[in-house]
Amino acid sequence: MPKRTPPPAQMSLSLQDTRPPRVTLSPGAVVLRGYALPQAEALVATIHTLAALAPFRSMQTPGGGTMSAALTSCGALGWVTDHTGYHYTHTNPFTQQPWPALPELFLHLATTAAQAAGFKNFTPNACLINRYTAGSRMGLHQDKDEGDFTQPIVSVSLGLPMVFLWGGLSRTTPAFPFLLENGDVVVWGARARLHYHGVKPLAAGIHPLTGTVRFNLTFRFVAP
Template sequence: MPHSPLPLAQMDLALADTRPKRVTLSPGAMLLRGFALPEASELISALHDIAKNAPFRTMMTPGGGKMSVGMTNCGALGWVTDRRGYRYTPTDPLNNQAWPPLPPAWQKLATRSAEAAGFKGFHPNACLINRYEPGTRMALHQDKDEGDFSQPIVSVSLGLPISFLWGGLKRSTSPHAILLEHGDVLVWGGKARLHYHGVKPLADGLHPVTGQVRFNLTFRFVAPTD
């Protein structure tokens, strides 16, 4: 299916951007600038449909802290956190219903993105959706609840720009900041799969598509458990 054309304003910005489209952050980690722009409108439309059935919520950490970022999920499994710990569940704890299915177009984008970054055959079964409002952030952490580190993580940015923090394999490694903008896709796997990462607090702004919000779609493959 052909991609929907970009609005003229976005086309002008894309043509004026002379930065490299692919940037290696470290071995196994690549930024694909603007890779999801052609599908951005459809991604956001589907995102709102998902949120109608599985609303964004503020989750609690095992230690009792409250996360500032709004979260929901789609796919066969969804990531949750509460006093019982971090884990993936087949049902939404708010309604005990299955999470909304992963849209086929999202699946294809994740697979294409991973392949563009050098990881063929990626077929996610979970997508964690984060909603950032001004002042919200994500502390440095590893994505290590999936049980299969041979598969990459694919992260799609929509809406307001944010400073992404890319660290190392130890929390003590000082991270460096990378600007993530609307339509950017970040992929990490292989040697980079367990690198620490996070984002700085979202700055105030107004995006023409998402308003004062940034959304992040994070695709993962979660290994089945007995």
């Protein structure tokens, strides 16, 4: 008698993720794959709460253009861009109110991720929140408005996958692509703190957690 094949309901459809949980991009820069997944749903809910207090804006660049990603912030300081340049402010220029406080959930994730990447005593006082829709991108740039480069950057991806570009200390150094997915956290500091980085245009899609968008949390320490 031929061997009977189990019906689909009895078959296992799960596949083990064999990718390494930690990937080094360069000395001082690592990707912690899926590190934020346990908190992803709560993180997105918190983003919506913060956005009700400090709405997302498509900000103007010093050159007169408009950023394709919408931004808001939380923490003691928020990052803004306008015709005068890039800078941090204690007050949201659109609402004239202080930026929302950094939630404990955000702070705990940022500090533990930094420690997991080898950076102890990270004390972020600012969190930039980017919202990407289909076609949104971020050109290669350095995070150098903080006035203090002794502490790392912690970047959290939520929702749709996006291609991260990791370059070098010069804009002319070729950047290599790395796919970031929901829950991935990138931490860079020390020798890598001023490396150029960016993201390619977001591909259209639908994610069960965030719908048609991708959120990014970027934690920083800004000198007083």
